[in-house]
Amino acid sequence: MHEDYALYAAIVEAGSLSAAGRRLRISPAMVSKRLARLEARLGATLVHRTTRRLLLTDVGQAFYEDVRQILEATRDAEARVAGRIGQPGGPLRVSAPTSFGRLHIVPHLKPFLDRHPKIELTLDLDDGFVDLLGERIDIAIRIAAEPTGSLVAHRLAENHRILCAAPAYLAEHGMPATLADLGRHRLLAAVQQLPWRLEGPEGAVVVDGNSAVRTNSSEVARDLGLAGLGIALRSTWDIGPALRDGSLVRILPDYRGATDVAIYAVQPRGAGNAPNARAFVEHFSALFSPVAPWDR
Numbered sequence: 001m002h003e004d005y006a007l008y009a010a011i012v013e014a015g016s017l018s019a020a021g022r023r024l025r026i027s028p029a030m031v032s033k034r035l036a037r038l039e040a041r042l043g044a045t046l047v048h049r050t051t052r053r054l055l056l057t058d059v060g061q062a063f064y065e066d067v068r069q070i071l072e073a074t075r076d077a078e079a080r081v082a083g084r085i086g087q088p089g090g091p092l093r094v095s096a097p098t099s100f101g102r103l104h105i106v107p108h109l110k111p112f113l114d115r116h117p118k119i120e121l122t123l124d125l126d127d128g129f130v131d132l133l134g135e136r137i138d139i140a141i142r143i144a145a146e147p148t149g150s151l152v153a154h155r156l157a158e159n160h161r162i163l164c165a166a167p168a169y170l171a172e173h174g175m176p177a178t179l180a181d182l183g184r185h186r187l188l189a190a191v192q193q194l195p196w197r198l199e200g201p202e203g204a205v206v207v208d209g210n211s212a213v214r215t216n217s218s219e220v221a222r223d224l225g226l227a228g229l230g231i232a233l234r235s236t237w238d239i240g241p242a243l244r245d246g247s248l249v250r251i252l253p254d255y256r257g258a259t260d261v262a263i264y265a266v267q268p269r270g271a272g273n274a275p276n277a278r279a280f281v282e283h284f285s286a287l288f289s290p291v292a293p294w295d296r
Contacts, residue, residue: 004034004038007035008038008064009067012060017032089116091120093135094122094141096124096126097142098127099218099238104288105123106123129142132267139281140265143262154285160236160295161234161236161256161257164225164239166248167246170249179255186231188211189233199258204258213229237295
């Protein structure tokens with residue numbers, strides 16, 4: 001029975017029979033057979049099977065919530081018997097934006113894992129907004145406005161964003177004196193990063209336009225700025241070394257990116273006491289607070 005409950009939870013969280021089969025290393029046909037057996041035993045349809053995706057019935061959704069609690073209680077009971085309750089150990093899956101993860105998560109993982117050697121860490125770097133429940137993510141790093149709803153957010157650091165350009169670009173095209181001057185300059189941004197929301201002496205303002213190069217990579221937009229192709233709005237965590245060595249210069253210092261955006265570690269609501277995730281949040285909160293290293 002316990003195995004069928006775990007199978008059902010995997011089907012719901014993975015979103016398809018085939019994905020659940022890959023997760024559990026059994027064939028989709030066997031997943032379908034065991035799901036049908038579970039539904040027959042319960043005398044209820046839990047899932048509507050369509051050609052594209054699975055849809056839970058109302059009974060199926062309620063049953064999933066109960067099953068999830070049963071499985072969590074079982075894991076806690078086993079941990080208590082093994083003397084591991086409340087101690088970090090076992091799987092921890094973390095998701096982070098690609099560039100931020102490489103620059104500011106990866107370099108600090110060794111001391112974290114030295115302190116918690118029983119944690120089995122998986123780090124996924126992805127610039128999209130990952131579905132925490134669907135992908136079974138324990139912690140996601142998000143650079144955004146404070147998340148609400150089904151997520152619990154831990155604020156790790158401020159996200160200061162400034163307008164900048166390479167000295168070579170400014171020597172060729174001139175230094176913008178006003179925000180309106182940006183209209184005659186090349187702008188650099190990844191897809192969906194324009195328009196820019198800024199805050200300045202007159203309050204909130206918006207700068208719209210098209211990127212000189214269309215790209216889906218924020219790292220490419222940064223590198224094009226370093227190469228002298230245009231003006232970019234970049235986070236200080238991303239360009240700190242370039243500002244220090246003069247490869248990039250801040251322009252229009254009275255303006256900055258909207259301050260409602262910060263760096264958060266987010267968890268599914270109800271998972272706040274998970275020891276692995278708590279240890280991860282505490283480790284990086286200590287590193288990034290009260291002032292993040294890139295802003296010191």
